[in-house]
Amino acid sequence: MQEKPIQHRLVIVGILSLMAGFAVVTYSSFREFLPELLRGALVTIQVTLGGAMVAVAAALIAAVFKMYGSLFGRWLAIFYIEVFRGTSALVQLFWMFFVLPYFGITLEPFTVGVLALGLNIGAYGAEVIRGAIQSIDKGQWEAATALNLSRMQTLRRIILPQAFVVMIPPWGNLFIELLKGTALVSMITLGDLAFKAQQLNQNTLRTVEIFSLVLIMYLCLAMIITSLMRALERRASRGLVRGRAS
């Protein structure tokens, strides 16, 4: 466990040097395809960011409703969580894209992508948040009651700040899943990285270079997410870690 960060860094260095080597070898196609792929990557990033915001909001609402809601609220939260975890992300995407218009709701492909992927990840996130909140010692609630804090005040000031630290790593994984999931929006005509890859592939048939480049670009995006989440974790747990050290 202790050598893990070092090992992780070495793996990153290894992958980066592999990529650099690959870039040198395929320099000409690199220059040819990169502008178009970067345009796709921008869409991928936008969908990921939008989806992340939807996911966090949906997860928080669903988790709070499932734990503290009225009977109807709990029922609604469970329905949301089970339906979005129980059906496949692509089915949800297609359903919102093809079926919702029959209900009189026609959304932009971008909106569909952000909503479907965000709600999908949010359903998993709701369970992450619930688990993190429940992992906090019952004594914290009791101490807050003894200090006469209300339930909302306790949740906001005492429980969530502690649960937040616990749930950063699993949310990091969920954001990676979200990033990977964005490739699905290429199937509802959105011009993301995966879409551009298929388009370039059909036009040029330079299959190996294109798909390798695209894989590497996804990897870079994933590594950015990972490092951001690690930095966040370090920041958030500063007080707690400082405490544990002694």
Added chain:
Amino acid sequence: MMFEWDWNYTWEILPILGEASLVTLQATLLGFVLAAVLGLAFALLRMSRLVYIRWITTAIIEFIRSTPLLIQIFFLYYVMPEFGLTLDAMTAGILALGVHYACYCSEVYRAGLDNVPKGQWEAAIALNLSPYATLRNVIIPQAIPPVVPALSNYLVALFKETPLLSAIAVLELMQTAKILASESFQYTEPITLVGLYFLVFSLISAALSRQLEAWLNTRHGGSR
């Protein structure tokens, strides 16, 4: 409300979807067998005494886990022929699913292997067992049963990703539904039915997985 559920159409397409769902199940099972076997191999390679093998395996796993399954499916289907390996869509799809989920499974196996007490290794050395015999007869039989529920979760996850195979025109459930929908211009029924199909299977398997976990807990007396 312009929405209307067409029961006649539903009955008409249900048998067709039922047949297609067999392809989905086939891809799921074959993909998972591959994932389970390859995942164990990955986990064991990550325990290798050779630093380089450990690192390379880790790098490969990180790479596959960090990139979209959809692109990996395309890669196997479109790129492999360039290297002289032409796969039909179903095979490429199963391979991609299997390799992708092998990386998740390897993490699960690793947790299981890490949980086998060190004393078991030491006892095996004291009995002069070969490393292979130690793994095969002592370590793996203890490592795997506790992680079966976690593995079964990935079986369900893999199952829910099979619709991606529609991207390379495998005639599984999603692709069939899409074709039916575009022929009849009735999207509501086929796509909703596909969603229900996954929902029902997921709920059933979640219940089964809970039972399995409870059964394992009683059988192993919480020794973990």
Added chain:
Amino acid sequence: MNQVDNPMVRFENVTKRYGSHTVLDKLDFEVAANEKVAIIGPSGSGKTTLLRMLMTLEEIDDGIIYVDGEPLTHMLDGDRLVPANRKHLSRVRAKIGMVFQHFNLFPHMSAVNNCIVAPLTVLGLSKDAAYERAAELLDMVGLGDKLDHYPGQLSGGQKQRVAIARALAMRPKIMLFDEVTSALDPELVGEVLKVIRKLGDAHDLTLLMVTHEMGFAKEFADRVCFFDQGKIAEQGTPEEIFSAPTNERTIQFLSAVLETG
């Protein structure tokens, strides 16, 4: 017995059950204002439950608890008593503070922030006023130099003293101490008891403590209650209980405790 004119705390016929197990059995119990009561007894006798019900951490199955003249668990609706709502609970609860066996400090807040959060959010104190109050109290418990330390950086005895300061910051009329030294290493018990003794000298606090520290109970408390099987088996001045117990169970318990202690 021990009828008081204006009791600070009054339990009337209070019953608490967990499933079929009765923890407190039709308990009548009174504490006078500024009285210091030590509650002793074997584990499982319901003494901790008594404190937790007073702090509204447990619901009661039957009976009524009064605090400072008004019902805690119930409120008047016209002239009928109905179960209390949250607002009522919160208002009466403001008179009570509690210190726990396992401290229950908030690990993500420094010592001073542990003492500030409730005055700030519940009492609506200004930041400066809350800080001043917290610093003063932490100084009083001997931790004036540890304001910015996190709980993880403090010893058990220091943590428990922060917990006492935190409870006092809400200016309660009643303080509950639930086995506050049981989780401490023996050498740290003294510093916590010293702080409690200091509180006893201030004459505007009613103290209820569940404790295993018989020596402390003997010299500190005005009254000692021996709990057994959900009932007060015997109570009286420390001299009466420790020197001349009359109840068979009290005698057994005390001889067992004092032998090992």
